[in-house]
Amino acid sequence: MSKRILTVLFASLLIFTLVFSACAPPPVVEDEPDTEEVDEPEEEPEMEEEEEAEVEEQPMMDLSGTTVTFWHVYGEGDPRNEAMLAIVDDFNANNEYGITVEALDQGGYSDVEDKVNAGIQSGDLPNIVQAYTSALNNWDTVDLVVDLNQFVYDETYGLTEEELADVFPAVLESGITADGERLGWPLSQSANAVVYNYTWAEELGFDSPPATPEEFKEQLCAAAEANLTDDNPDNDGGTGMVWFPSTSNFLSFVHAFGGDLLNDEGTAYEFNTPEIKAAAMYINELRDAGCTFETESYPNPEQGQRLALVTLSSTSGLKYYGYAFEDANNDDEWGFLPFPGPDGGQGTDAYTQTVGVLKSTPEEELASWLFIKFLTSPDNQADWIEASGYLPTQYSVQGMLEDYIAEVPQYQSTIAIAELGQTEPETFPAWYSVRRAFEDAAAQLYAAADEAEIEAILAELDETAAELVAEIEE
Amino acid sequence: MTRKFLVKFLIYLILIIGAFFSLVPFVYLISTSLKTIGEALGTQFFPEVPQWSNYIVAWERANFSKYFFNSLKITAISLAGSVSISVLAAYGFARIDFPGRDLIFGIILSTMMIPAMVTIIPNFLTVTWLGRIGPLKWINNWPALTVPFMGSVFNIFLLRQFFAQIPDELFDAARIDGSGHLRFLFQVVLPLSKAPLMVILVLTFMGSWNSLAWPLLVTNTADWRPISVGLMNFVNEAGQEFHFIMAGAFITIIPILIIYFFTQKQFTESIARSGLKG
Numbered sequence: 159m160s161k162r163i164l165t166v167l168f169a170s171l172l173i174f175t176l177v178f179s180a181c182a183p184p185p186v187v188e189d190e191p192d193t194e195e196v197d198e199p200e201e202e203p204e205m206e207e208e209e210e211a212e213v214e215e216q217p218m219m220d221l222s223g224t225t226v227t228f229w230h231v232y233g234e235g236d237p238r239n240e241a242m243l244a245i246v247d248d249f250n251a252n253n254e255y256g257i258t259v260e261a262l263d264q265g266g267y268s269d270v271e272d273k274v275n276a277g278i279q280s281g282d283l284p285n286i287v288q289a290y291t292s293a294l295n296n297w298d299t300v301d302l303v304v305d306l307n308q309f310v311y312d313e314t315y316g317l318t319e320e321e322l323a324d325v326f327p328a329v330l331e332s333g334i335t336a337d338g339e340r341l342g343w344p345l346s347q348s349a350n351a352v353v354y355n356y357t358w359a360e361e362l363g364f365d366s367p368p369a370t371p372e373e374f375k376e377q378l379c380a381a382a383e384a385n386l387t388d389d390n391p392d393n394d395g396g397t398g399m400v401w402f403p404s405t406s407n408f409l410s411f412v413h414a415f416g417g418d419l420l421n422d423e424g425t426a427y428e429f430n431t432p433e434i435k436a437a438a439m440y441i442n443e444l445r446d447a448g449c450t451f452e453t454e455s456y457p458n459p460e461q462g463q464r465l466a467l468v469t470l471s472s473t474s475g476l477k478y479y480g481y482a483f484e485d486a487n488n489d490d491e492w493g494f495l496p497f498p499g500p501d502g503g504q505g506t507d508a509y510t511q512t513v514g515v516l517k518s519t520p521e522e523e524l525a526s527w528l529f530i531k532f533l534t535s536p537d538n539q540a541d542w543i544e545a546s547g548y549l550p551t552q553y554s555v556q557g558m559l560e561d562y563i564a565e566v567p568q569y570q571s572t573i574a575i576a577e578l579g580q581t582e583p584e585t586f587p588a589w590y591s592v593r594r595a596f597e598d599a600a601a602q603l604y605a606a607a608d609e610a611e612i613e614a615i616l617a618e619l620d621e622t623a624a625e626l627v628a629e630i631e632e
Numbered sequence: 633m634t635r636k637f638l639v640k641f642l643i644y645l646i647l648i649i650g651a652f653f654s655l656v657p658f659v660y661l662i663s664t665s666l667k668t669i670g671e672a673l674g675t676q677f678f679p680e681v682p683q684w685s686n687y688i689v690a691w692e693r694a695n696f697s698k699y700f701f702n703s704l705k706i707t708a709i710s711l712a713g714s715v716s717i718s719v720l721a722a723y724g725f726a727r728i729d730f731p732g733r734d735l736i737f738g739i740i741l742s743t744m745m746i747p748a749m750v751t752i753i754p755n756f757l758t759v760t761w762l763g764r765i766g767p768l769k770w771i772n773n774w775p776a777l778t779v780p781f782m783g784s785v786f787n788i789f790l791l792r793q794f795f796a797q798i799p800d801e802l803f804d805a806a807r808i809d810g811s812g813h814l815r816f817l818f819q820v821v822l823p824l825s826k827a828p829l830m831v832i833l834v835l836t837f838m839g840s841w842n843s844l845a846w847p848l849l850v851t852n853t854a855d856w857r858p859i860s861v862g863l864m865n866f867v868n869e870a871g872q873e874f875h876f877i878m879a880g881a882f883i884t885i886i887p888i889l890i891i892y893f894f895t896q897k898q899f900t901e902s903i904a905r906s907g908l909k910g
Contacts, residue, residue: 234854235693235865265848265864273849276753280760282771459674478673485670 222256241545328579396465414505493571694862722791
């Protein structure tokens with residue numbers, strides 16, 4: 159490279175920087191809508207008369223021209239993004255209040271969390287945010303989150319008794335703090351469940367899916383035995399169930415065994431309980447009988463290749479199982495089941511796709527709720543579910559999914575699981591830290607030799623959880 | 633002779649093993665990018681039938697046409713700013729005597745010890761504030777994506793070390809010929825510093841091209857989001873579409889490979905000279 163070329167290159171870089179600075183576009187204040195514009199209704203002026211008439215009858219807040227921003231986690235190219243935007247467009251075009259919603263994808267959940275954390279400092283916050291309930295709980299400690307109960311039960315803008323009765327009780331009880339505040343409202347949910355191969359089970363002599371832990375063990379071990387004794391040496395490593403000691407998997411068994419993670423009063427974590435001990439001992443019983451095995455990655459191929467009769471997965475992983483069976487050229491019938499517990503108990507670990515409202519003006523807060531109400535109305539939830547594959551949160555939506563079930567038959571099996579809806583204690587202090595400790599403990603429990611060791615691990619987990627809560631409360 | 637051969641053999645063997653382990657992830661990336669989703673979720677290393685269409689799907693679904701162009705713009709601005717600022721700052725620290733020079737350089741160097749994650753919120757607050765007080769929109773625009781990375785301490789340090797090695801006699805000779813600092817910088821120092829310039833060019837390019845967390849923080853729409861954001865479309869809480877992720881990843885690294893291909897000689901030369909290897 160000659161001196162001349164280098165000089166020209168360097169000068170070009172300088173000029174390039176200066177030109178870009180000089181050619182900057184004029185400032186566009188997209189983030190802070192012009193208040194004058196907000197106050198003026200932008201479309202359908204004839205609606206004003208109707209609204210005025212209603213105002214005389216009841217004191218309704220004037221929301222015309224109110225714009226709210228909604229940060230969600232579904233990026234461009236994702237079918238869920240398209241479905242979400244279609245609902246937003248519908249709301250913007252047809253809502254009777256003159257509200258405009260600006261929906262913006264902001265990456266994944268952790269990205270949204272980072273952005274809100276940064277926004278708390280800078281003041282650039284959305285009105286509606288999709289987040290884990292635990293994140294909403296954290297933001298509530300700085301008085302940032304609106305208690306949605308004021309809107310949910312509002313006579314004018316809230317849900318009717320019929321609409322409330324339509325929501326699954328477990329879902330209605332989720333996302334509530336110890337003080338009774340409702341931090342979020344679920345768009346939909348998914349659940350950790352048992353993926354079960356009906357065809358193979360039938361060939362093994364089982365006409366119905368397992369309803370108790372004993373039946374579950376019998377079927378798993380029969381599958382393991384079948385793989386070991388058949389002529390195919392390639393499947394000998396596979397047994398009945400792929401087990402990964404994650405929080406979700408272990409917690410699902412805990413729920414099935416009637417356990418919970420909080421004490422009866424709901425005032426502290428409690429792990430050293432008979433139910434949790436029974437769940438841990440049951441899993442180790444499966445291990446000792448040689449009816450479980452572990453994989454390095456997602457267990458979908460093992461399920462598709464009949465290396466496992468049962469694997470454990472989120473219901474939203476349905477399509478990936480479809481791919482795995484397809485790839486293995488396996489036409490077996492399969493579907494999702496709840497985790498089996500004693501005396502017909504059933505369990506799952508449900509996760510909700512939750513949205514919360516951040517504090518702003520009364521108009522924007524109300525406008526945010528009205529959009530959420532529209533977004534989660536049964537018709538829209540049905541559309542959302544068809545695009546996302548998530549589970550509904552309302553009874554009436556179950557009956558609206560016939561076309562989707564015809565297209566994806568395995569989805570039918572998830573419907574019953576949706577009602578169980580047992581969620582994690584995300585609004586309880588330090589849940590994320592305790593969750594990690596719980597996952598570590600789940601791995602230790604799976605390696606435990608006997609009941610005494612299990613008890614010791616659970617007792618230590620109690621201590622750890624109490625310390626973590628104390629740290630937060632300090 | 634036999635001993636010499638044995639030593640050489642061992643060296644080559646170690647190098648071959650090293651090269652093998654370095655190449656395996658890259659081969660895995662290409663191989664997985666050509667698999668079906670089932671094959672990608674499984675354990676087989678090579679696809680039965682290469683799925684070339686994965687690249688088309690990845691390109692379209694991740695909106696790469698838009699993000700690719702955004703990344704090019706962001707990277708070009710970052711490069712221009714970073715090289716300009718680093719060269720001028722490094723020259724000042726290397727060749728110009730001013731009070732407190734070494735102290736200031738030491739303070740600047742010490743900021744390299746601060747983890748990048750720690751500076752994210754302060755940087756965000758700074759760019760937000762600058763956007764509010766100035767005529768230029770920063771958030772969701774190129775300044776927030778590029779300006780914070782123009783003053784790279786590592787680049788300044790690397791160039792300063794090179795510039796400081798240039799003999800004083802050259803500067804004296806240039807002064808006798810009537811040259812000032814700028815002319816000396818452009819006509820003597822920079823031509824002698826091709827290797828470190830190429831290093832900062834490649835490193836700045838890679839840093840800018842691969843950034844994800846910061847662009848997501850300072851953008852609210854896709855207007856200025858870079859290519860790495862597109863890759864996230866294939867990841868969700870239920871699972872990952874590995875075949876598309878790998879196809880997308882391969883698309884995103886092509887420019888880096890091209891840049892490195894053209895600058896590898898200077899790059900390795902510079903690393904060797906600066907004693908930064910190992």
